[in-house]
Amino acid sequence: MSNNDENKGEACHRSRCPVSCLLELIGDKWTLLVVRDLLFDKHTFKELQSSPEKIPTNILADRLKRLEHSGLVRREQYQERPKRYAYHLTEKGQDLNPVMESMILWSNKHIPETYKLEDILNLGSE
Amino acid sequence: MSNNDENKGEACHRSRCPVSCLLELIGDKWTLLVVRDLLFDKHTFKELQSSPEKIPTNILADRLKRLEHSGLVRREQYQERPKRYAYHLTEKGQDLNPVMESMILWSNKHIPETYKLEDILNLGSE
Numbered sequence: 001m002s003n004n005d006e007n008k009g010e011a012c013h014r015s016r017c018p019v020s021c022l023l024e025l026i027g028d029k030w031t032l033l034v035v036r037d038l039l040f041d042k043h044t045f046k047e048l049q050s051s052p053e054k055i056p057t058n059i060l061a062d063r064l065k066r067l068e069h070s071g072l073v074r075r076e077q078y079q080e081r082p083k084r085y086a087y088h089l090t091e092k093g094q095d096l097n098p099v100m101e102s103m104i105l106w107s108n109k110h111i112p113e114t115y116k117l118e119d120i121l122n123l124g125s126e
Numbered sequence: 127m128s129n130n131d132e133n134k135g136e137a138c139h140r141s142r143c144p145v146s147c148l149l150e151l152i153g154d155k156w157t158l159l160v161v162r163d164l165l166f167d168k169h170t171f172k173e174l175q176s177s178p179e180k181i182p183t184n185i186l187a188d189r190l191k192r193l194e195h196s197g198l199v200r201r202e203q204y205q206e207r208p209k210r211y212a213y214h215l216t217e218k219g220q221d222l223n224p225v226m227e228s229m230i231l232w233s234n235k236h237i238p239e240t241y242k243l244e245d246i247l248n249l250g251s252e
Contacts, residue, residue: 012240014179014180015177015178016239016240016241017159017162017178017240017241018229018230018232018233018234018240018241019226019229019230021237021239021240022229022232022233022237023156023158023159024155027153027154027155027158028154029149029153029154030153033143033146036143051141052140052141052143053141053143053146054140095232095235095236099225099228099232100145102224102225102227102228103145103148104145105224106144106148106221106222106224106225107137107144107145107147108144109221110221111137111138111144111147113142113147114142114144114147115143115144
C-alpha cells in the first residue's frame with residue numbers, strides 16, 4: 001500500500017468508483033501526456049514543453065502543480081540562480097505505467113497511424 | 127486489425143502518439159464513466175443518467191454522440207413511439223476494458239476509499 005495519507009480524500013469528489021476517482025486526477029487531454037514524458041526521462045519544464053503536442057505553457061504549469069499536489073510528481077530544485085526545478089514521478093506516478101501501456105495497446109490496435117511502443121522509444125532518444 | 131477506416135484520422139490531431147490519440151477520444155472527466163456504465167450493462171439514456179456521479183444531461187448527450195462518432199458506441203432504436211434508443215459498446219469500445227481495469231488497480235492501490243472491483247459488480251446489480 002502507498003503512504004499517501006496526506007492526499008487521502010483529494011480525489012473522489014463524485015463517487016468512490018476507482019475509475020471516477022482517477023479521472024478526477026488525470027481526466028483531461030494533457031495530464032497523461034506530461035506523465036508520459038516524465039516516464040520517458042523528460043524532467044525540466046523546457047523538455048516537457050518541447051513535445052510534439054505543443055502543450056501551452058500555462059496548461060503545463062497548471063498540470064505540473066496538480067500532479068505535485070496529488071502526489072504523482074515531486075519537484076526538485078536543481079539550480080539556485082536562477083531557480084530551476086526538475087520534475088520526477090513518484091512511485092504513485094510511476095504506477096500509472098500499466099494504464100499508459102493498456103492505452104498504447106488499444107491505440108495500436110484501433111488507430112492504425114499511431115506509433116508503436118518501439119517507435120516512441122526511438123523518438124524519445126532523438 | 128479493426129475495420130475502422132471510416133474513423134481513420136479522426137483522432138491524432140496533435141501527434142501520432144497512441145496515448146495522445148486515445149486522449150483525444152476519451153480525455154475528459156466523463157467519457158470513461160459512460161463507457162464504464164455501458165460495460166456494466168446500462169444501455170438507455172435514463173440508466174446512464176442514474177449513476178452516482180450525476181452526469182449532466184447535456185454532457186451525457188454530447189459524450190454519447192462523440193462515442194458513436196468515433197466508433198466506440200452504436201445506437202439502436204428499441205421503441206418507435208416515442209422513439210427510444212439503447213446504446214451499446216462496439217468491439218472497439220469493449221476493448222477499453224483493459225484500460226479501465228488498469229485504472230481500477232491503480233486506484234485500489236493508491237486511493238484507499240475506492241470501491242474494489244467486486245464492490246462495483248454488486249453496485250451494478252442493485
